[in-house]
Structure formats: C-alpha cells, structure tokens
Amino acid sequence: MKEVRYFYVPDAENNNELPQEEATHALRVLRLKSGDEMFIMDGTGNFYHAEVSLATNKKCLYEIKETLPQNKTWKGHIHLAIAPTKNMDRIEWMTEKATEIGFDELTFLNCTFSERKVLRTERIEKIVVSAVKQSRKPWKPVVNEMISFKDFISTPRKGRKFIAHCYQEIEKNDLFDIINSDKENESITVLVGPEGDFSIEEVRLAIENGYESISLGQSRLRTETAGLMAVTMSQLSLRL
Structure with a gap:
C-alpha cells in the first residue's frame, strides 16, 4: 500500500496548483503523474482528497475530489x-x-x-x-x-x-x-x-x-x- 502524500496549500479550495516548493517535491522526488492520489491541507482545519490533473516539469495541478473538515484536538x-x-x-x-x-x-x-x-x-x-x-x-x-x-x-x-x-x-x-x-x-x-x-x-x-x-x-x-x-x-x- 502506497504511503498517503500530504501537501500544504493555503486557500487550497480556491486553487488548483501546488506552490512551487511543494510541486518540486511532488514532481522530482515523489515523481507524481496525472491520476495519482494526494491529500492537501490548508492549515485552517481542512484536508482535501485530491488527484493530480496535470504534471509537467515545473507545475503540478490538482483536482479536489472530497473536502474533509477536521476536528481540533484542543480548545481555545x-x-x-x-x-x-x-x-x-x-x-x-x-x-x-x-x-x-x-x-x-x-x-x-x-x-x-x-x-x-x-x-x-x-x-x-x-x-x-x-x-x-x-x-x-x-x-x-x-x-x-x-x-x-x-x-x-x-x-x-x-x-x-x-x-x-x-x-x-x-x-x-x-x-x-x-x-x-x-x-x-x-x-x-x-x-x-x-x-x-x-x-x-x-x-x-x-x-x-x-x-x-x-x-x-x-x-x-x-x-x-x-x-x-x-x-x-x-x-x-x-x-x-
């Protein structure tokens, strides 16, 4: 079973492209390609189940398949x-x-x-x-x-x-x-x-x-x- 890959994308729901540093890691290290599964986090309480829609030498575009709101484990x-x-x-x-x-x-x-x-x-x-x-x-x-x-x-x-x-x-x-x-x-x-x-x-x-x-x-x-x-x-x- 492949390890689930997480990427940080601020305001991920209103974007469709990994930031440059995240894209470099996805493309050159993990060698993701179109159709590969990924998970995205926006840093404000949401995970997103997504799929690579386009992978080039420098860009990694994604399509969100499911929004997964998370519960905070501490209050305040x-x-x-x-x-x-x-x-x-x-x-x-x-x-x-x-x-x-x-x-x-x-x-x-x-x-x-x-x-x-x-x-x-x-x-x-x-x-x-x-x-x-x-x-x-x-x-x-x-x-x-x-x-x-x-x-x-x-x-x-x-x-x-x-x-x-x-x-x-x-x-x-x-x-x-x-x-x-x-x-x-x-x-x-x-x-x-x-x-x-x-x-x-x-x-x-x-x-x-x-x-x-x-x-x-x-x-x-x-x-x-x-x-x-x-x-x-x-x-x-x-x-x-």
Whole structure:
C-alpha cells in the first residue's frame, strides 16, 4: 500500500496548483503523474482528497475530489512568545516539536538580555509547514515577526497571560496547576525569556500589564525546553 502524500496549500479550495516548493517535491522526488492520489491541507482545519490533473516539469495541478473538515484536538488558543536563542538550531528544534504537539501562534521577543536581535521568520515558517505535514496537523500555527518585549505586553490579548522566570524574590505559581484548575479558560499566552532570563524589570512590567508570574516545574530549563514545556502543559490542559 502506497504511503498517503500530504501537501500544504493555503486557500487550497480556491486553487488548483501546488506552490512551487511543494510541486518540486511532488514532481522530482515523489515523481507524481496525472491520476495519482494526494491529500492537501490548508492549515485552517481542512484536508482535501485530491488527484493530480496535470504534471509537467515545473507545475503540478490538482483536482479536489472530497473536502474533509477536521476536528481540533484542543480548545481555545495557545500562544507562545519566546526570545530566540543565539544558536538557532535550538529554537528551530523547539518550533518543530511544538508544532507536532499542537499550538496556535508563535511570536519571537526582543528582550533586554536577548543575544539574538534578528531572526528569519521565513526559515521558521518552512519548519512549521514541514512539521504540520509530518504530524498531519489540520491547523498551522501562525508565525509572527520579532517584536520588542514592551510592545508585546502592551498589546491587549484574550484569556490568561503568563510570564515564566527564575527570580526567587518574585512570587510565582506552577503553570500546570493554574491552568488545570481553570476549566473555563480557553486562551493561554505564555512568555519565555532568553538564555539570561528576562530582566527583573521586564517581569515586573509584565505583571503590571496583567501577566501572571509562573514557574514551569522544579527544574531550571533551557529556553527551548521551557518553550516546549509551556506548549505541552497548555496542550494537556486544553485538550478535548
């Protein structure tokens, strides 16, 4: 039995052609030809059973045979805002694994102690798309451009908002305990700082802007591990 092939096509229902990168993979790697079966995902909750209608050297056209709406496996909206690590391999790994687990939005923060001030979201977007296809997630997380910490926390957001940090002098509660006891909440935003943590002034400013002070367990975690833990805890709390 042939392995089912999945391709990502934004607004797939109103298109009939694979994007260039997807077409290259379909034609040159998988060697699809007219009449071959494929599945398409639009990243907004739908799969499509489709058939290759035309395969040339550069183009792969498709015809949708059946629309297959999917059910989300978690409720609400999970938003991770994280300061990227100096070594991008680590944050790329986290992005891939968090996408496989399932979340809704990713924002990169420019903080006081950030060692990385510039980031190519195009590369992150490709990693997200690949992970969505690999794990067959009907919803693709939104990837936002880097934003300053102050601009992010001053923007109104729905649901409960949390900032994870390591300062002993600021009281904090365990994230998993909080969100597990709040069965009414369906939107979660978690901030994770850079390798040197948020500055204490940033933590206090976030609290002034409605963010709750939290820990992610008893261990001291690397940035990318903390980000993945935040997504996992939120996912487990909001799963259907």
